[in-house]
Amino acid sequence: MRGRSTRLIVALDTKDTAQAVRWRHETAGHAGAVKLGLEFTYACGLDAVREAAGDSPLFLDLKLHDIPNTVASAIGSLAALRPAMLTIHASGGRAMIAAARVAVNETFPENARPLLLAVTVLTSMDAGALHETGVEGSVEAQVVRLGRLAIESGADGLVCSSHEIAPLRQALGDKPVLVVPGIRPAGSAPGDQKRVMTPAQARDAGADWIVVGRPITRASDPAAAAAAIAAELSA
Numbered sequence: 389m390r391g392r393s394t395r396l397i398v399a400l401d402t403k404d405t406a407q408a409v410r411w412r413h414e415t416a417g418h419a420g421a422v423k424l425g426l427e428f429t430y431a432c433g434l435d436a437v438r439e440a441a442g443d444s445p446l447f448l449d450l451k452l453h454d455i456p457n458t459v460a461s462a463i464g465s466l467a468a469l470r471p472a473m474l475t476i477h478a479s480g481g482r483a484m485i486a487a488a489r490v491a492v493n494e495t496f497p498e499n500a501r502p503l504l505l506a507v508t509v510l511t512s513m514d515a516g517a518l519h520e521t522g523v524e525g526s527v528e529a530q531v532v533r534l535g536r537l538a539i540e541s542g543a544d545g546l547v548c549s550s551h552e553i554a555p556l557r558q559a560l561g562d563k564p565v566l567v568v569p570g571i572r573p574a575g576s577a578p579g580d581q582k583r584v585m586t587p588a589q590a591r592d593a594g595a596d597w598i599v600v601g602r603p604i605t606r607a608s609d610p611a612a613a614a615a616a617i618a619a620e621l622s623a
């Protein structure tokens with residue numbers, strides 16, 4: 389599916405603020421946003437998140453997953469970070485997602501409201517790993533089930549792998565923003581990722597955003613790696 393442009397989010401996964409800032413500068417011309425997640429936030433703290441993101445739109449990936457009141461209160465603690473997107477786990481269920489929706493609306497002014505994104509099934513999980521958690525159906529069925537629940541409950545978009553974009557679009561239409569990690573340029577190591585595709589494959593499947601970490605940040609030249617991915621997306 390073409391017609392929507394696919395943009396790059398660089399995952400600044402490090403425990404070092406100066407390193408995160410360096411990667412942001414090196415990739416700035418090629419990325420539409422930077423992602424700061426659990427590793428960085430736990431190691432460096434919330435003030436450093438703002439510093440690391442600088443002027444770039446911030447994808448704040450804290451994957452909140454707790455009882456509704458705790459998730460809502462946690463979102464209230466994030467106001468100063470002015471994120472463009474933030475994540476919760478869809479498996480937290482309808483009440484948790486709805487509480488997150490209310491908290492986002494109450495915490496942020498309408499013109500500065502982050503997209504509320506629900507993580508479906510982590511891209512590091514395959515069918516076997518999912519079955520071990522007690523889910524009997526396929527990964528695709530579970531992603532669509534959680535995706536539908538999340539959008540019905542107030543999420544703006546979903547985090548999924550490229551493999552589930554087509555079934556999600558079929559079930560939920562064009563409106564939900566689809567953010568897609570598990571991206572590996574041809575020839576790069578999957579590491580712990582199980583459901584992977586190349587940047588061009590994710591673009592052709594209809595991703596709004598792709599999230600790329602190690603293929604850029606572990607490259608000998610992160611700027612060149614980000615440039616190559618951006619070029620692949622716009623080819």
Ligand SMILES: O=C(O)c1cc(=O)[nH]c(=O)n1[C@@H]1O[C@H](COP(=O)(O)O)[C@@H](O)[C@H]1O
Nearest residue numbers: 399449509510511547569570599600601602
């Ligand atoms: O929410 C996410 O961003 C996320 C969800 C998911 O299912 N899989 C996934 O890899 N991610 C994140 O996307 C990034 C992928 O990094 P690399 O595997 O190094 O490209 C990491 O920061 C993960 O935390």
